[in-house]
Amino acid sequence: MQWRKDMIVNKNYEHDIILVLLLLLIAASVYLERSFSFVFIGIACVYLIGLKWYNREIGRDLTLNLSYESINVFQGESMELNWTISNHSIIPYLNGYLSFSAKDHVVNDDYLYTARKGYSEYRVPVSIPGKSNVSICIPFKAVKRGHGQIKHIQLTFPHLLNFDYFTLRYQDSKHYECIVYPNYQPVAPVKHSRNQTPGRTITIHSPYEDILQPSGTRDYVTSDPFHRIHWKASAKMQKLQTKIYDRNHYVIWTIIINIAEKSRLGNLYTSPYLEKILSEAAFISKVLIQSGYEVEIYVNEYGSFHLQSGCDINQLKRILNLLTRIGGGYMIHPIQYTFHRLLRLCAQPRTIILIGDYNETDDGILNKLNKQGHYVYHTEDFHLKPIVKGRGMYG
Incomplete structure (x- = not known):
C-alpha cells in the first residue's frame, strides 16, 4: 500500500469504548426485560462493524500516480x-x-499554506468519489536557481463515521524533483584558440587526417599518393578516385569555476557573485557545446569536483545539473588545488577559462600552465581576457 494511515483518535481505543458500552446496554436490556432497546443495540452493532471495516479499508485501494x-x-x-x-x-x-x-x-501563491526558511507547504483542496480518477494540475513559477524534491505528500479527509480527520501519508521514497537552471549570462568573445594537436574533434582546418575515418572520395590528381586510390570507387566511376579522410585535432575547453573569495584573514567563503559566476559558466558551456567542442568542468566544491568532458546535448544537461547544485554549503577548497591538478594530469594543450575570483598571486602556477601549451583566460566584465600577457586569443 502506498499510504500510511494516521488517525487523530486511536481506532482501537474507540472500538473498545463502543464495545464496552454495547455490552452494558445488552446486560441492562436483559435485566430490565426491555426488548425495544435491542433495536438500538442492533444499530450500534452495525455502526461498530461499519467503523471497523471503514478504518481497515481507508487508503487500501487509493493510488497516487506521478512521474519520478x-x-x-x-x-x-x-x-x-x-x-x-x-x-x-x-x-x-x-x-x-x-x-x-x-x-x-x-512558488505557487494560490495554494501556499505556510512558509518557513527554505521550504513552503502547500494545500490543494480535493475530493475523490468512489470508483473514480481525479487529475490534479498544480502550476509553479521558478523564481531562483535551485533543486529539491516534492516531499511530505499527504491526503487529509474528514472521517465519515466518527467526524474526526484522518491523514494518509505517501510512503514511496521516490518523488518529483524540481530543478531550476541558472540563467545564461552572455560572455564575449567565445572563440577557439589555435591548437595543432591530433585528437577527436573533426575540422577542415587541421593538418592531421584520421585514416580510420574515411569521409568520401574525389577525382584523382597526379600529386596524390598511389596508396590513396580507391579502386572500387574508381571501377564504378570509370576514372581514378582518391580517398578523403576526416581531419581532426585535439580541442577541449576546461572551465574552472571558482566559487570562493578570501577574507582579509585568509579564510574562504562563498562568493557573493555566485549567481553571476554560474550564469557565465552556463552560457560559455552552451555556446561551446553548440559549436561541437568538448567541455569539462572543474569546481572547487565537493573536494575540487571534476565533470568529465563531453560535447553533446547530454553533456550540457549534466553541466546545468551540476551548476544547479553548486553552493549548497559544502566544503570549499582553494582554487590552487585545481590548478595543480591540471598541471599534473593534463598533458595535451587545452583552453582554460577561469570564472570567478582571480588573484595575481596565482600568476606563477598559471604561467606554468601556459608553458605547457595551455591557453588561460579569465572572465572579466563579461569578456574573456588572457591572464598571461603576450598570449592572445589566437596565440
Whole structure:
C-alpha cells in the first residue's frame, strides 16, 4: 500500500469504548426485560462493524500516480505538477486536501499554506468519489536557481463515521524533483584558440587526417599518393578516385569555476557573485557545446569536483545539473588545488577559462600552465581576457 494511515483518535481505543458500552446496554436490556432497546443495540452493532471495516479499508485501494522524472526549467519559466489519484474502492474521500512541501526556488501563491526558511507547504483542496480518477494540475513559477524534491505528500479527509480527520501519508521514497537552471549570462568573445594537436574533434582546418575515418572520395590528381586510390570507387566511376579522410585535432575547453573569495584573514567563503559566476559558466558551456567542442568542468566544491568532458546535448544537461547544485554549503577548497591538478594530469594543450575570483598571486602556477601549451583566460566584465600577457586569443 502506498499510504500510511494516521488517525487523530486511536481506532482501537474507540472500538473498545463502543464495545464496552454495547455490552452494558445488552446486560441492562436483559435485566430490565426491555426488548425495544435491542433495536438500538442492533444499530450500534452495525455502526461498530461499519467503523471497523471503514478504518481497515481507508487508503487500501487509493493510488497516487506521478512521474519520478525531474522537471527542468530556467529562472522565470513556469512548470506544472500533473498528478492523478485513482480510487478503486467504493469509499469516497470528500472535502479534504492534498498537502506537500517544496523548496522555495519554486512558488505557487494560490495554494501556499505556510512558509518557513527554505521550504513552503502547500494545500490543494480535493475530493475523490468512489470508483473514480481525479487529475490534479498544480502550476509553479521558478523564481531562483535551485533543486529539491516534492516531499511530505499527504491526503487529509474528514472521517465519515466518527467526524474526526484522518491523514494518509505517501510512503514511496521516490518523488518529483524540481530543478531550476541558472540563467545564461552572455560572455564575449567565445572563440577557439589555435591548437595543432591530433585528437577527436573533426575540422577542415587541421593538418592531421584520421585514416580510420574515411569521409568520401574525389577525382584523382597526379600529386596524390598511389596508396590513396580507391579502386572500387574508381571501377564504378570509370576514372581514378582518391580517398578523403576526416581531419581532426585535439580541442577541449576546461572551465574552472571558482566559487570562493578570501577574507582579509585568509579564510574562504562563498562568493557573493555566485549567481553571476554560474550564469557565465552556463552560457560559455552552451555556446561551446553548440559549436561541437568538448567541455569539462572543474569546481572547487565537493573536494575540487571534476565533470568529465563531453560535447553533446547530454553533456550540457549534466553541466546545468551540476551548476544547479553548486553552493549548497559544502566544503570549499582553494582554487590552487585545481590548478595543480591540471598541471599534473593534463598533458595535451587545452583552453582554460577561469570564472570567478582571480588573484595575481596565482600568476606563477598559471604561467606554468601556459608553458605547457595551455591557453588561460579569465572572465572579466563579461569578456574573456588572457591572464598571461603576450598570449592572445589566437596565440
